[in-house]
Amino acid sequence: MEIIILPLILSLLAAFIGSKINKTVWGLLSFVSLFAMVYMKQHYVVHNDGVWHNTFDVPWFSNGIHFTLGLDGLTGLMILLTNLLVPIIILSIQTNNQKSLIPLILFMQAALNGVFMAKDGLMFYIFWELALIPIYFICLLYSSQDAFKTTIKFFIYTFVGSLAMLASLIYLYLKTENHSFAYDELLSVQLNYTESIWVGAGFLFAFAVKIPIFPFHSWQANTYTNAPAQGSMLLSGIMLKMGLYGLLRWFMPMAGESIAFFQPIVVLLAVIGIIYGAVIAIKQNDLKRLIAFSSLSHVGLIAAGFMTLSAVGIQGGVLQMFVHGINVVALFYIVEIIETHAGSRELSKLGGLAKFNRTFAVIYLIVVLGTAAVPLTNGFPGELLLLKSVFDYNTVTGVFAGLTIILCAVYMLRMYQFSMLGEAKATLNEIGLMKMIPLFILVALVILIGVCPQLIIDQISPSIQKIMLEISNSKGVLS
Amino acid sequence: MIGILIVFIGAVLVLFLGLNKPEGGMKTLSSLLLFLAGVMSLLESLSILNFERLSNWAPKNMIDFSNGDLMFVSLLAFVTAAIIAIFPSVEEKGSDRLGLMMLSLTGAFMMIGADHLVMLFLGIEVLSIPLYVLAGSDKHNLRSNEAAIKYFLMGAFSTAIFLLGCAFIYGGSGSLSLSEISLRMSIVGHLSEFPALIKVGVILMSTGLLFKVSAFPFHFWAPDVYEGSPNKVTTFMAVIVKIAGFVAFANYLQAFEALASWYHQWLIILAVCTIIFGNIAAISQKTVKRTLAYSSIAHAGYLLLFLITPMKANMWILFAYSVAYALSTVVLFYFNDKYSTPKEYGFGMFSGLLKNNQSAAILMVISLFSIAGIPVTVGFTAKYYLFTSAFEVSPLAVCIALIGSAISIMYYFKAFKPMFESDESNASQAQAGKVNFVVYLMVAASIVFGLFPYLFERCF
Numbered sequence: 048m049e050i051i052i053l054p055l056i057l058s059l060l061a062a063f064i065g066s067k068i069n070k071t072v073w074g075l076l077s078f079v080s081l082f083a084m085v086y087m088k089q090h091y092v093v094h095n096d097g098v099w100h101n102t103f104d105v106p107w108f109s110n111g112i113h114f115t116l117g118l119d120g121l122t123g124l125m126i127l128l129t130n131l132l133v134p135i136i137i138l139s140i141q142t143n144n145q146k147s148l149i150p151l152i153l154f155m156q157a158a159l160n161g162v163f164m165a166k167d168g169l170m171f172y173i174f175w176e177l178a179l180i181p182i183y184f185i186c187l188l189y190s191s192q193d194a195f196k197t198t199i200k201f202f203i204y205t206f207v208g209s210l211a212m213l214a215s216l217i218y219l220y221l222k223t224e225n226h227s228f229a230y231d232e233l234l235s236v237q238l239n240y241t242e243s244i245w246v247g248a249g250f251l252f253a254f255a256v257k258i259p260i261f262p263f264h265s266w267q268a269n270t271y272t273n274a275p276a277q278g279s280m281l282l283s284g285i286m287l288k289m290g291l292y293g294l295l296r297w298f299m300p301m302a303g304e305s306i307a308f309f310q311p312i313v314v315l316l317a318v319i320g321i322i323y324g325a326v327i328a329i330k331q332n333d334l335k336r337l338i339a340f341s342s343l344s345h346v347g348l349i350a351a352g353f354m355t356l357s358a359v360g361i362q363g364g365v366l367q368m369f370v371h372g373i374n375v376v377a378l379f380y381i382v383e384i385i386e387t388h389a390g391s392r393e394l395s396k397l398g399g400l401a402k403f404n405r406t407f408a409v410i411y412l413i414v415v416l417g418t419a420a421v422p423l424t425n426g427f428p429g430e431l432l433l434l435k436s437v438f439d440y441n442t443v444t445g446v447f448a449g450l451t452i453i454l455c456a457v458y459m460l461r462m463y464q465f466s467m468l469g470e471a472k473a474t475l476n477e478i479g480l481m482k483m484i485p486l487f488i489l490v491a492l493v494i495l496i497g498v499c500p501q502l503i504i505d506q507i508s509p510s511i512q513k514i515m516l517e518i519s520n521s522k523g524v525l526s
Numbered sequence: 527m528i529g530i531l532i533v534f535i536g537a538v539l540v541l542f543l544g545l546n547k548p549e550g551g552m553k554t555l556s557s558l559l560l561f562l563a564g565v566m567s568l569l570e571s572l573s574i575l576n577f578e579r580l581s582n583w584a585p586k587n588m589i590d591f592s593n594g595d596l597m598f599v600s601l602l603a604f605v606t607a608a609i610i611a612i613f614p615s616v617e618e619k620g621s622d623r624l625g626l627m628m629l630s631l632t633g634a635f636m637m638i639g640a641d642h643l644v645m646l647f648l649g650i651e652v653l654s655i656p657l658y659v660l661a662g663s664d665k666h667n668l669r670s671n672e673a674a675i676k677y678f679l680m681g682a683f684s685t686a687i688f689l690l691g692c693a694f695i696y697g698g699s700g701s702l703s704l705s706e707i708s709l710r711m712s713i714v715g716h717l718s719e720f721p722a723l724i725k726v727g728v729i730l731m732s733t734g735l736l737f738k739v740s741a742f743p744f745h746f747w748a749p750d751v752y753e754g755s756p757n758k759v760t761t762f763m764a765v766i767v768k769i770a771g772f773v774a775f776a777n778y779l780q781a782f783e784a785l786a787s788w789y790h791q792w793l794i795i796l797a798v799c800t801i802i803f804g805n806i807a808a809i810s811q812k813t814v815k816r817t818l819a820y821s822s823i824a825h826a827g828y829l830l831l832f833l834i835t836p837m838k839a840n841m842w843i844l845f846a847y848s849v850a851y852a853l854s855t856v857v858l859f860y861f862n863d864k865y866s867t868p869k870e871y872g873f874g875m876f877s878g879l880l881k882n883n884q885s886a887a888i889l890m891v892i893s894l895f896s897i898a899g900i901p902v903t904v905g906f907t908a909k910y911y912l913f914t915s916a917f918e919v920s921p922l923a924v925c926i927a928l929i930g931s932a933i934s935i936m937y938y939f940k941a942f943k944p945m946f947e948s949d950e951s952n953a954s955q956a957q958a959g960k961v962n963f964v965v966y967l968m969v970a971a972s973i974v975f976g977l978f979p980y981l982f983e984r985c986f
Contacts, residue, residue, distance in 0.1 A: 172901070187942060202939070214928055221914070221918055
């Protein structure tokens with residue numbers, strides 16, 4: 048509860064007196080939630096035993112709908128990611144004239160924390176929608192061009208998805224014995240095969256739009272490109288994870304009865320997305336668009352790994368969720384710096400920036416290598432586990448998914464080469480130390496997780512075992 | 527019972543006291559009287575005050591307000607008070623418009639409390655006749671005249687059909703009292719005697735009410751009438767008539783519960799058609815008022831879904847939906863009235879609103895969210911309750927309603943485009959004007975009810 052209330056209070060404060068206080072102060076203030084989160088973790092999760100501990104529970108709507116928040120390893124990792132990235136995103140704001148940006152980001156933080164902690168179906172839906180509102184306004188108010196058209200497409204697309212999820216949730220709710228939205232109650236509902244397919248399809252549609260999985264991705268590139276840098280960071284760094292988290296925590300256990308039906312479809316679509324995103328990324332000129340498509344490709348791999356339903360795949364996927372959040376935010380941060388300091392984010396107008404600022408060049412290179420999953424960077428362990436799981440599931444899809452390593456190296460190194468190396472076509476102005484500090488933090492994480500991924504895997508594996516147990520339990524109903 | 531008396535006496539007072547005075551003077555009196563009526567009914571429905579002796583004057587078999595009915599009465603009184611308070615008064619002399627509006631509200635109360643088909647019919651007439659006059663009250667405007675004559679013709683037809691339905695039901699069941707009919711219908715075997723008469727009667731009466739609530743296929747008058755009538759009257763029609771219509775609809779259908787499985791079939795079809803038609807037609811509208819008119823048709827569709835749920839236990843859901851619909855619709859009509867000019871009455875009227883008047887922009891955004899049913903506003907809560915209860919009867923219809931509310935985003939959010947543009951060419955002077963404090967209260971209420979949804983169920 049603390050980490051929902053705190054950002055909300057900060058958001059209100061920022062809305063009223065935000066313009067009087069420097070944005071850096073807000074950035075530092077928002078670190079408070081991170082500390083609150085660590086405190087909560089200490090307080091509620093004494094043993095990391097995979098149980099989703101209740102941290103807050105009051106009755107809310109009429110019968111059976113509680114305001115319940117839970118915390119376990121998986122949720123803990125997700126809210127760690129959220130509360131770590133949000134201050135960095137706030138610190139990345141370059142100009143002072145974006146008055147309502149900080150309150151919106153802080154509001155978004157509260158909603159995102161809610162999504163990851165919600166232990167009640169309706170609350171999950173409500174926070175899911177609430178997270179959509181600030182990002183919609185961030186994109187609408189600060190977009191570069193054609194804002195209304197892209198944002199309304201994004202909004203309606205995701206809104207339709209969430210309504211499908213709501214229909215599934217209501218169906219499950221009406222099936223529970225004493226009409227309750229509590230996670231465990233929803234989980235204990237036994238559906239027959241047809242029902243389960245419909246319920247699962249509702250969930251899957253919502254998550255597939257958000258992730259996005261291949262045919263539902265059409266909102267993504269334009270929204271990312273037109274959104275302000277902070278919007279892109281929020282969308283790709285944290286909001287995508289909502290979809291993946293939902294897939295793991297809600298879709299897979301709830302639709303366990305028909306998971307065998309969805310498994311090949313989702314894996315196939317995800318693998319198509321991996322290759323499709325990577326191939327398109329190679330041809331991009333606009334740096335933001337390039338990262339958007341690279342993100343489509345990476346996230347596809349995580350979804351595929353989840354749907355193999357193996358411990359290795361899910362573990363790698365969760366790790367990769369965290370890692371992808373860090374890497375993609377770092378990349379968008381770098382693009383933002385290049386755009387403001389070199390005047391353009393088009394590869395054809397850039398080049399040879401490395402010689403203007405060596406430190407920046409090194410940091411950029413480390414992030415690029417991390418994204419391309421070079422050993423000892425954070426991208427490597429997750430990607431390896433994911434590829435192993437996909438390979439075990441089906442050799443052919445494994446081979447195709449494996450192409451991502453090569454393709455990713457191609458577009459990432461191409462991006463680095465054309466912007467930083469070669470003949471200088473643009474100049475990079477002096478970058479202030481304050482702007483570099485968030486990048487240092489991110490790069491430190493890139494290396495730290497690359498060297499000892501076990502830090503994170505230890506945290507998440509008990510919860511993952513529990514989720515796998517839940518999936519196999521509901522599968523067992525039919526067999 | 528106290529509410530209806532206060533409003534009726536108030537209507538007569540305002541009519542005569544304000545006969546030759548400007549409307550502004552009577553505005554305070556009438557909205558205060560309505561507010562009083564609202565408070566009294568609320569207290570009575572919560573059993574804090576007791577007016578039993580007063581209620582005993584009325585013949586119980588004709589009109590009888592249950593506690594739930596009284597909640598609706600107080601809601602309608604509050605909303606009418608707000609409508610009268612926030613809309614600017616007309617400059618011409620004569621406060622007869624306010625008096626007529628209150629008289630019409632009396633009719634709405636009669637519809638809500640009616641326990642007898644004759645009383646229901648009287649209520650509909652008392653509600654409608656002042657509205658025919660009000661629709662044409664902007665008498666120098668051609669559109670307003672058109673609206674009045676259209677509304678009058680349509681309304682007269684629909685009440686005639688309604689009356690014919692009453693006759694059939696009397697023929698089939700031998701009674702006009704709803705509780706008596708309900709009793710006779712529940713006797714096994716009675717229904718099989720005159721099934722056709724009763725079914726035809728129910729269909730004809732429903733036709734009359736569907737006209738009033740502007741549901742498919744009897745909705746064609748609504749956009750024209752709404753557009754032509756003065757803004758204040760349009761708001762009154764869109765909110766009060768619709769809510770009273772649905773409460774009456776629910777009350778009288780309850781008497782025919784034995785036929786539930788039969789009328790569910792065609793109600794579901796009508797609801798789905800209304801939702802699809804209202805939402806799709808709203809997308810292509812150019813003027814704000816017409817868009818809101820079609821949106822109110824779509825909402826009639828959602829409310830029709832209520833009629834297929836077990837109504838008696840669920841009246842509080844209808845109440846929640848009415849609150850949600852009334853709060854956001856009144857606020858949106860208010861902003862439409864405030865910012866439209868003779869030249870600009872499309873969505874362009876909001877251009878640059880965020881820059882010129884930030885608080886107005888925020889109020890409008892919240893109201894749009896509420897009417898679109900986005901969480902933490904009462905709009906979501908009400909839709910959630912309504913859809914969940916209808917889901918048990920017809921999952922498919924609810925799925926279509928969900929798709930409908932996704933479509934509705936397309937036209938509600940159309941207002942955002944001009945609102946957030948930093949276009950300064952528009953008349954920023956007009957937009958800078960202060961927003962009435964009642965509007966703040968209404969928007970605050972729509973968030974409070976969204977955050978504490980159990981208030982509805984507990985109070986009912």
